[in-house]
Amino acid sequence: MRGVTAGYYSHDLVLNNVSLNARPGKVTVLLGPNGSGKSTALRVLYGLLRPRSGQILLDGREITTVPPQRRLALGMALLPQGRSVFPELTVQENLEIGGWLLGRDRRRLAAALEAVYARYPLLKEWRQKQAGSLSGGQQRLVEIGRMMVADPRVILIDEPSVGLAPVIVDQVYEEIARLKEEQRTILLVDQNVRAAVALADYIYTLEYGRNNLEGERGAFEDRLEALIKSWLRF
Amino acid sequence: MGAAAAVGLLAVLGVLIPLDWVTTLSAVFMYILLAESWNILGGYAGYLNFGMVTFFGVGAYTAGVLCTQYNVHPLLTIPLAGVMATVVALLVGVPALRLRGVYFAILTLIISFLTQVLVTNLDITGGASGIYMPSLPFDPFTNEQIFYYAFLGLMLLAVLLAFIIERSRFGYALVAIREDEDPAEILGVHTTWLKTQALLLGAFLAGVAGAIYAFHTSYIEPQGTFSLDISIDVVLMSLVGGLGTWQGPVIGVPLMLVTAQVLRILAGELPFLGSTIPPEFDRVVFGIILILVALLAPYGVMGLVRRVRGRRLTV
Amino acid sequence: AQNAGSSTSSSNGLPPAGQPIVIGGTLGLTGAYAGPSADYKATYDYWLQQVNSHGGLLGHPVKMIIYDDESNPATAQSLYQRLIHQDKVNLLLSPYTTAIGGAVLPIAAANHMILWNGGFVGIKLFKSSQWMIGSYTYQEPDYSRGVFEMIDSLPASERPTRVGIVTEQNPFTLAVRDGYQGQGGVINFAKQRGMQIVLNEEYPPTATDVSGLIQRAKAAKVDLFFALSLPNPAALIARTAYSLGFKPKIYCACGSLVTSLPYWAQLGPAGEGIFSTAMAVPSDSYDGINDLFTMLQQVRHETVFSQYAAVAMTILQVMQQAVEGARTLDQQQLRAYVLSHRFNTVNGPLTFDQYGMPRYNAVLVQYLNGKNEVVWPPSRATAKPQLQ
Amino acid sequence: MLTTISLSLLVQALINGLLLGLVYTLISLGLSLTLGIMGVVNVAHSTLIMLGSYLALELLQRLGLDPIISAVIAVPVFFLIGVLLERLLISRVARTSQTTGLLVLFGVLVVIEGAAILRWTTDTQVLSVSYTNASLTLAGIAIAVPRLIAAAIALVLVWLLDTFLRSTLYGKAIRAMAQNRDAARISGIDTDRLSLLVFGLATATAGVGGVVLAMIFPFDPQDHYRWLAWAFLVVVIGGLGSIRNTLLAGLLIGLIETVSSVLFPFQYVYFIVYLLLVVALLVRGQGLAGSQSRAL
Amino acid sequence: MEPVLQVDSLSKRFGSIVALERVSFALEAGTILGLIGPNGSGKTTLLNTLNGLYRPDSGEIRYLGRPTRNLRPHQLALLGISRTFQNARVFHTLTVTQNMLVSLVHARVHSAEAQERARQLLTFVGLERYQALPASELSGGQQKLLEFARALMTEPRLVLMDEPFGGVHPEIKALLLERIREAQQERQVSFIIVSHEIPDLLSLARTIICMSYGRIIARGSPQEVSEHPDVIAAYLGHAGGQAQIQTSPSSPVSSSSYFEQAGGHPS
């Protein structure tokens, strides 16, 4: 993401000349106070919001105008903030939708589902339930599972741990660590600063829609606290 | 200031303009009245009532029956018609308002059909043959003016009411119901009661409108008085103007009624590319206008004016 | 207020020389009553063109304003207000059908204008108003009279005895069934003849399916069947009856004059053999009837002579002859003239009673081999009635 | 009253009711897709049906084509019409809000209706071929052949659509899209193309429905409203979202109508039909289906 | 002292799922109850039942000594129970201030006073800049803050909070915690707080209840509960949970606490 300026309405900007770079095979974390534009940045990256200026590059290729439904085919995936399950489909069907791109190939789809079930055995238990009847945390897990069906290379994650029980939270972060080991590129937005920083290779912070600090985790950790204090002034 | 000037102008117009315009404007006022009444529940609370004609028709028939069968004084029948429509709204609304979304819409639609069938089969309502209303003992011009001012006054009342509601906690709570009903109730909004109030208020006004309409047309029969067209027009006019704003009906109704009337009158008179337009062409033009309005002003004219902002993306 | 200029009795109400005489009205060009209205419109256009090519009325060109009331009484009312007060028409034509016409009559009356009524029947309305001149040569109570008279002529053994009536819920058809003040109407006619009414049902105009009605008629062994409908449901009833194998001895579509509408021919066998009353058929060779039929064949591609065109033409002919005879547009004087004179029309020679209704004149037709044959009275018959 | 009706009358009424119910189902399928599954209030649905009837008329009068063949031709023709409507209008507005969709589609209704009047006039039309007036008689019970054809077509379409929506990934994707459009896009679903498909299919069924209706009922450019009203009733009574429930509701309404028309005076039949529908809605709350997912 | 809330043997099932099974507890005025438990253990269902959205299959709830079985949610709200939601449920087209005012529709509060109250609460959660914006234009975390403020509008006696801190920035969370404590101590408001963030609860709650499969598997002081073996097994996970709890800071209000915890484990 390079020099992106974006906003929802003509009269105000949510992102002002923001640049982010998610390094391949690394975990990049994006931090910032509430309303600083983190989720918006992810939306722009995924094509859900068209930037007013600036570019989005994937492996050096410009993809600024590629619509979101084509991003998955490029190997990107997004886990959005808030609730996004398909409430009236069963858990199994939700996952199948996650494998939409494999749709033609029934066997690959089945294999992908099995892989996800293997990773999250809980999902298997619920497979015949309507996703909408699950509890809040259960739904979050379904969303994570759904994202993983497509086996993406570049993963954008917005607040993965909200609403999850500590056991599961641990698993989720372990999972992210594992994804990184699998050489996937991860861009993580999280208010669970502590956990996120622990995983991060590189950190960006946003403030009022502008780039603020950035740096390697090591270089960063000491400054973090002062920074968070400064966010309080809004 | 501007509002006072507009009201003054309308009041003066009643005696200045030619009679057919007096009639047309009366119809405009009546529909604004109906649309504002509809808007309280439909626009603010998002409960689309597709059976507004039920209350209108009940009002008309209450006036008709009381006046011709029981010799009640015409002026007295008008408030009674409002009361009767409110009673019907209470009977219908209390169960119906438990339903949401399309289920509510369809229920109100069926109920308007039901009332129509009932009125067609009752003796007291004159069945399919309808009721001839007594006419007022004035010359046609005075007659029209009386109705002009009656509808004008009621319309102003309804607009004022909507204006007040829109700025009150009552209004906010109605919008909250439209946006997300369960949390609204959990936050302490007595949703059923508020919806019922909104419905009853609208029904009363519609009933009064129906009664005046009955005296104005001097002949009521079930097909026309309970016509689905009225229900649909009220909804569309509010949509064109902009849902859930007090200005919506004030803009939407004249826009649609006057356009329709002008097109109807122009059709067949205007030469078009050398040949005359066939009279039915006005319908096509009217449809295209509707489509354009929807494309250019997806939230109605008021949406354009206010630039009401889109819903948040769901992700 | 300066209104209804034509009602001022001091002058004869004629416009200044060279200015047109304006005739106005509405029709249900769209909506439920569009079928018949189309015949009216074609006939009005035809008459207008004729009259103007012959120098107009009393030397004035004639202008005609016909709005589309969308088959909606309220729309019609506001359009008549406009016709009277804005367009300042000199002569007012009625819309089609009782439900609409009944709504505009009070407006015409309040403005002291005659409603030249080729559009609807309504014995009650005629009798209670002095502002109508009609052109239907029989009113609701007599819509079924021809069938019963024809039956009277049959040998007793062939007469049907079990009557079934299905009636559309409409002011007009209900009066066809019930008559007026004990006079006429299907029920009275049948009772007078000692027939048994085994089915008497009403249906709403919006009914989508009438198979239940037909079944019951069939189960009740109805042999004299009356379908009292307006145009649109008439075809549905005929078709349902045919496809459910219901074949009464006599089937009369005694409501609207539907068997002369263009769609009747398309019904094929389902439309065959059905009776109806009518006012004028080309075989009567009344004044102008054949020219009118030729026009309909050309403009509307009709194969059967439309009764609606006939009444439309008739009212215009009466109006024209009255204006030319009385040399005035004063409404009272025109009415007086009409009530006291005799008119030659496509509906035959007409005289009027004190209410503005033409005297009774009807034939019974049966739809046979794609044509309406006159089967009663014998003096005008073109074929023998065929009972099933 | 009840005692005087014979058994055969009742059996006949039941059969009529089933056939009529299937006709109602047929004209409701498209609406079930657009309203029940996509959430678009397609008030222009019945004008598309009406166009289907005129397609049959034109093909019969010009080329002498049998309506059954026209029903097949209607599929691609109306699919295309649906695709065009979606692309040009619905995709632009229906998503901003349901009510805007309502407005634009009402505009479409008025335009199609007006155009049809210009082209075909307001005259009532009746379509007649060898079998439109034919009937079979079994054990004294008459069955109109065109209604039988309509019923068969309705059942085939119900089966096809139901299988499509419930068992194929496409069908699931359509339902997913209806529930959360953005989430569907994130999952790689091309929601624009899928919407085209849905509207194409819905319009195609409307076209077929129109052809079939023309075999049974007289039609003109304006009396389609009655079908619109019935279609909405069927879809909503069935409860949004399922083709099977649409079938159930269609049959239910057809049966209520015909059975009550032999039990009660006909003038009260619609009163009874409407009353029962009101009760059904109030009792079930969400139509026959009535599944409720959690609120919070 | 009369308990604000007395819950007796409450059960609720959805089809074959037992969401609540004989849940009993009492809550005294001015106390804070923490509610934890694995996902799907019935926490949200419990809150939904307490505020009248669900009707329990059996068991009884008494609020201020009065059975609530026949009271609708809005009636309970008027009696002083307010609520936030796990996923923010704001009214999108209403402005932030209007969102605040909705719950006062039946209250006899003067309009100016209501406005002032809304302004103060919004200032407190840091949303005063956004007062006139439609709520749809708030970010995810801001919506949660709005809900928090909204729940205090009616000056409730009992507040049910479903994960009030999810997605909320740590600094602000600290402020929210402060506010909760203030309300509890100064106005004797009671809270039931569902949260997965044990450290927060530790500093606030006198009692914690842990649920699993609809049942209460542990209750007691935060310390007791977090050391309870069942809780660790079902909910916290072995080392993870313990690490957090044992190193819980003395003063959670201090922002530094979040970074001074030992161990790299997330909370």
Ligand SMILES: Nc1ncnc2c1ncn2[C@@H]1O[C@H](COP(=O)(O)OP(=O)(O)OP(=O)(O)O)[C@@H](O)[C@H]1O
């Ligand atoms: N749909 C929307 N329409 C208009 N404005 C929006 C919308 N969503 C967010 N905003 C505005 O954009 C800004 C940034 O929002 P964004 O959701 O990106 O924040 P965030 O950093 O993700 O915050 P949080 O941590 O609370 O989720 C906020 O000030 C918000 O008011």
Ligand SMILES: Nc1ncnc2c1ncn2[C@@H]1O[C@H](COP(=O)(O)OP(=O)(O)OP(=O)(O)O)[C@@H](O)[C@H]1O
């Ligand atoms: N309306 C409902 N219909 C069917 N099942 C439901 C419904 N509501 C809750 N459940 C089920 O009840 C159980 C408890 O759900 P609940 O939402 O109370 O869990 P929770 O403790 O809040 O979990 P989380 O921490 O994930 O939010 C779950 O298994 C859920 O699937």
Ligand SMILES: CC(C)C[C@H](N)C(=O)O
């Ligand atoms: C008067 C109208 C309702 C019908 C007219 N008499 C007809 O035969 O069609």
Ligand SMILES: [Mg+2]
């Ligand atoms: Mg965010």
Ligand SMILES: [Mg+2]
């Ligand atoms: Mg929960």
